[in-house]
Amino acid sequence: MKRQKRDRMTRAQKRGYQAGIAGRSKEMCPYQALDQRSHWLGGWRDAMADKAVLA
Numbered sequence: 001m002k003r004q005k006r007d008r009m010t011r012a013q014k015r016g017y018q019a020g021i022a023g024r025s026k027e028m029c030p031y032q033a034l035d036q037r038s039h040w041l042g043g044w045r046d047a048m049a050d051k052a053v054l055a
Contacts, residue, residue: 009039016040020047 012031016039019028026044031037 008036012036012039013043013046016043017047018043020044021051 016029019040020026020043026041029037029040029044031040
């Protein structure tokens with residue numbers, strides 16, 4: 001059971017990162033659950049930081 005939860009959180013973070021790299025707004029987060037939303041936003045923030053370094 002814990003492995004499935006971890007995989008969901010990892011997937012949410014990866015999707016947030018992809019959204020950030022694509023330039024989407026953080027308001028576009030598709031998750032409503034707090035845990036998944038926080039992981040998605042964490043990935044989004046990581047992407048924004050990486051984009052700033054590359055620019």
